[in-house]
Amino acid sequence: MDATGITRIAHLSDAHMLDPRPSRTRAGWSMQTRFLSFGRPLDAEGRRRKFRRALDTAQRVGAHHFVLSGDLTEVGTPGEYETLAEVLHDSGIRPERFTLVPGNHDLYSSANGWRWALEGPLAAFARTSAGESGKVVDVGGVSLLPIDATFHQPVTRSAGCIADGGLEAIERRAADPAFAGRPLIVVQHHPPFVRRTSAWQWMDGLINAAHMMSILETFRHLFVLHGHLHAIVDRALGCGVRRILGATAIVDDGDAPRVRLYDIREGRLESAGLVVG
Numbered sequence: 001m002d003a004t005g006i007t008r009i010a011h012l013s014d015a016h017m018l019d020p021r022p023s024r025t026r027a028g029w030s031m032q033t034r035f036l037s038f039g040r041p042l043d044a045e046g047r048r049r050k051f052r053r054a055l056d057t058a059q060r061v062g063a064h065h066f067v068l069s070g071d072l073t074e075v076g077t078p079g080e081y082e083t084l085a086e087v088l089h090d091s092g093i094r095p096e097r098f099t100l101v102p103g104n105h106d107l108y109s110s111a112n113g114w115r116w117a118l119e120g121p122l123a124a125f126a127r128t129s130a131g132e133s134g135k136v137v138d139v140g141g142v143s144l145l146p147i148d149a150t151f152h153q154p155v156t157r158s159a160g161c162i163a164d165g166g167l168e169a170i171e172r173r174a175a176d177p178a179f180a181g182r183p184l185i186v187v188q189h190h191p192p193f194v195r196r197t198s199a200w201q202w203m204d205g206l207i208n209a210a211h212m213m214s215i216l217e218t219f220r221h222l223f224v225l226h227g228h229l230h231a232i233v234d235r236a237l238g239c240g241v242r243r244i245l246g247a248t249a250i251v252d253d254g255d256a257p258r259v260r261l262y263d264i265r266e267g268r269l270e271s272a273g274l275v276v277g
Contacts, residue, residue: 005265005266006263006264006265007064007065007139007140007141007142007263007264008061008062008063008064008065008261008262008263008264008272009063009064009065009066009067009139009142009261009262009263009264010058010061010063010065010066010067010259010260010261011067011069011225011245011247011259011260011261011262012054012055012058012066012067012068012069012247012250012259012260013068013069013070013071013189013226013227013228013230013246013247013248013249013250014069014070014071014103014227014228014230014247014248014249014250014251014252015047015050015051015054015068015071015072015073015084015249015250015251016037016040016047016071016072016073016074016105016249016250016251017044017047017048017051017072017073017074017080017083017084017087018033018037018042018043018044018047018048018073018074018080018083019044019077019079019080019082019083020044020045020048020083021079029042030075032075032108032109032155033074033075035155036074036075036105036108036155037074040251044083047250047251048083048087050250050251050253050257051084051087051250052087052090052091053253053257054250054253054257054258054259055087055088055091055093056091056257057257057259057275057277058259058261058275059091059093061259061261061275063259063261064097064139064140065097065098065099065139065140066093066097066098066099067098067099067144067187067225068098068099068100068101069101069103069187069188069189069225069226069227069228069247070101070102070103070104070105070106070149070150070188070189070190070226070227070228071103071104071105071106071189071227071228071249072084072100072102072103072105072106073105073106074105075105075108075109075155076102076105076106076107076108076109076110076113076114076117077109077113078116078120078121081113081116081117081120081121081122082121084121084122085117085121085122085124085125088122088125089124095124095125095127095128096127096128097128098125098128098129099128099129099130099137099139099144099146099187100122100125100128100129100130100146101129101130101146101147101148101149101187101188101189102114102130102148102150102189103150103160103189103190103227103228104150104153104157104158104159104160104189104190104228105158106150107150107151107152107153108152108153108154108155110152111151111152114130114148114150118131128144128146129146130146130147130148130187131146131148133147133163133165133166133168133169134169134172134173136173136179139264140264141182141183141264141267142182142183142184142185142264142269143173143179143182143183143184143185144185144186144187145169145170145173145184145185145186145187146187146188147162147166147170147186147187147188148166149161149162149166149188149189149190149206150189157203157204158203158204158228159190159202159203159204159205159206159207160188160189160190160205160206160207160228161206161207161208162188162206162208162212167208167211167212167215170186170212170215170222171215174215174218174219174221174222175219179221180221181221181267182221182267183221183223183264183267183268183269184219184221184222184223185222185223185224185225185269186222186223186224186225187224187225187226188206188224188225188226189226189227189228190205190206190209190226190228191206191209191224191226191228191229191233191235191244191246192206192209192212192213192216192224192226192244193209193213193235193244194209194210194213195209212224216237216243216244217237217238220237220238220239220241220243222243223243223244223245223269224243224244224245225245225246225247226244226245226246226247227246227247227249228246229246230248230249230252231246231248232246232247232248232260232274233245233246234246234271242271245260245262245271247260248260248274256276256277257276257277258274258275258276259274259275260273260274260275261273261274261275
């Protein structure tokens, strides 16, 4: 929070970090990586540079807290998580100012990849990132609920799913009078809305989206920050208030980074626009 009483949150997503040393375990890039990176250069240093520039830009425009909403790595290998951690530490931003959640890409290599990362290279960031259900991270006038909405699946599928315990924890927190007077912000990778067809919902959507949407419709102080779609999303729920908010993808940035910003002002969450460059 600054001298004016405003807390600024930077929302970054979908860095898709690569291991710059893929040949240390096998010759060249894996078939998984090649499949998932189709249409994008397999440029580990380039992706690292984009991520670093995005963090630098967020700092320059006065962000107090940094939300990273999933697909932090390309396939969730140890080397990719280590590279991610190196960039985060090199930024000079204190670990407690980050909230990280995993995306579907972060569990392609192993069902335990996210847990391993939080106990290993990302250990410094574990306290304020997605772990146990119901965790609350207080940030200058708002409360964040980082949610792990991932499960191990083949690379040909890109769905998400919040465990029953996770949905119950969200609903319990939202109903708690202690959180009623200020924004309660769920951070997850997949958007919470139901896709247009059941097939696409199964393939790429949040499996229990209908339940999540019913919770959002019940509690008007509840918001969602998400990634996955690689695009800005501003979806209004009830009274025209935009409460489902998505960010662009770091991996798709060109020469100038794009950073989505929100300001917490007098108990309200307000979009502060998209900073480019």
